[in-house]
Amino acid sequence: VLCTNCVFISYSSNIYKFSTPSLSGVYYLRETPSSTTCGNGVCESGETSSTCPADCATSPPGGGGGGGGGTITPTTPTTPTTPTIPPGYDFKIDPNFIQLQMEKGTYYQKFVNVTNNGTNPLTITLSITGLENFIFPEVLQFSLSPGESKNLRLDIYVSSARPADVYIGKIFFRSSQLTKEANVILQVKEADALFDIRTEMLKKYIPPGGRVRANVSLINKGDLRNFDVHLEYKIIDFNQNVYTIKKEDFAIEQYYNNVFFLDLPSNISIGDYLFYSQVSYKNVSASSYDTFVVEEISTISWFILMIIIIIAAYLIYRHYKEKKLKHQFEFTKKSKKYEKESRKLSKQIPNEVPKLPDDLE
Numbered sequence: 001v002l003c004t005n006c007v008f009i010s011y012s013s014n015i016y017k018f019s020t021p022s023l024s025g026v027y028y029l030r031e032t033p034s035s036t037t038c039g040n041g042v043c044e045s046g047e048t049s050s051t052c053p054a055d056c057a058t059s060p061p062g063g064g065g066g067g068g069g070g071t072i073t074p075t076t077p078t079t080p081t082t083p084t085i086p087p088g089y090d091f092k093i094d095p096n097f098i099q100l101q102m103e104k105g106t107y108y109q110k111f112v113n114v115t116n117n118g119t120n121p122l123t124i125t126l127s128i129t130g131l132e133n134f135i136f137p138e139v140l141q142f143s144l145s146p147g148e149s150k151n152l153r154l155d156i157y158v159s160s161a162r163p164a165d166v167y168i169g170k171i172f173f174r175s176s177q178l179t180k181e182a183n184v185i186l187q188v189k190e191a192d193a194l195f196d197i198r199t200e201m202l203k204k205y206i207p208p209g210g211r212v213r214a215n216v217s218l219i220n221k222g223d224l225r226n227f228d229v230h231l232e233y234k235i236i237d238f239n240q241n242v243y244t245i246k247k248e249d250f251a252i253e254q255y256y257n258n259v260f261f262l263d264l265p266s267n268i269s270i271g272d273y274l275f276y277s278q279v280s281y282k283n284v285s286a287s288s289y290d291t292f293v294v295e296e297i298s299t300i301s302w303f304i305l306m307i308i309i310i311i312a313a314y315l316i317y318r319h320y321k322e323k324k325l326k327h328q329f330e331f332t333k334k335s336k337k338y339e340k341e342s343r344k345l346s347k348q349i350p351n352e353v354p355k356l357p358d359d360l361e
Helices: 299-348
Strands: 007-012 015-018 090-094 099-101 108-115 122-128 135-137 143-144 149-157 168-176 179-189 193-202 211-220 228-236 242-252 253-263 271-281 284-294
Touching: 090 179, 099 228, 108 143, 122 135, 122 179, 135 168, 143 149, 168 271, 168 284, 179 284, 193 271, 211 228, 211 242, 211 284, 228 253, 242 253
Parallel strands: 099 179, 193 284
Antiparallel strands: 007 015, 090 108, 108 149, 122 143, 122 168, 135 149, 168 179, 193 211, 211 253, 228 242, 228 271, 271 284
16 A cells, blocks of 8 residues: 555654554555675666676667567567686575565565575675566565575555556665576456456477467456456566567457467577566456466487377387288188188089979979
């Protein structure tokens, strides 16, 4: 809840005092440092690559990509490379992928375990992108000795004023030597939603330029029937870039189910993505998603696939040939048997018709 009529009184000894004529719902207080700290591994507001090169790296010129036919390429995709870890410096975050589903006006705690796997002490600083209005870490910076672990508490709060939707973002864990991240998906739902929508990928691994197919199911929980709804579905990455988008309108009774597809750009980056779908009617909407991975098929994989296809083709040919030979053998066997029976029968038949007695003439 955003307190619009709160009046600040004082703040000392970690105690914040304010006054308000009325209180309703759940409130949270967020403290933002008033000054930046160069060297903490976070490029904060007011820092640049010239004033603090240790935190803010110089950004190389970015390339652009053209869009058309429902395809959007905000940047030139590149294949992610594995970062080089300095000797003696390493840490692990578990889990590194967080999926949450919450109703509006609710609060939840999530713990992330951070372990120093290196041989040197580390000072780790946290920052959040995309979900900074939902996720509030208990601390923004902490230190770990070699082999030490910390269960970091994340306080997650969804205001009643937030629209029901799928929100995505990242939690960055930065030290002076390396940076790691955790992808986060937060699905916010209405307590009494008009629609229930579900999205399910038919294939989880898609090559660049491939076709993504998802089964989208809708349930109309209201009393109104046979009315038009608007469906929007698209591909999103965890940096909130949209790559392909389509929109459709159709009528719904109580249930609706169909398979929808989107074509990936041929130069899309390797990595994790969302197939996002949202149904809306007037000012009411509901959203859902499913995740998939864009990955290239390596030369070795192609070679193995070709070997499998060749072996399968050979086995099919061999089975067909053996079946054909079996039929020929059975036919020959039956033919010989028929010929043998015919000869036997022909021997039993006299060559001349016996003459009838004279008294029968």
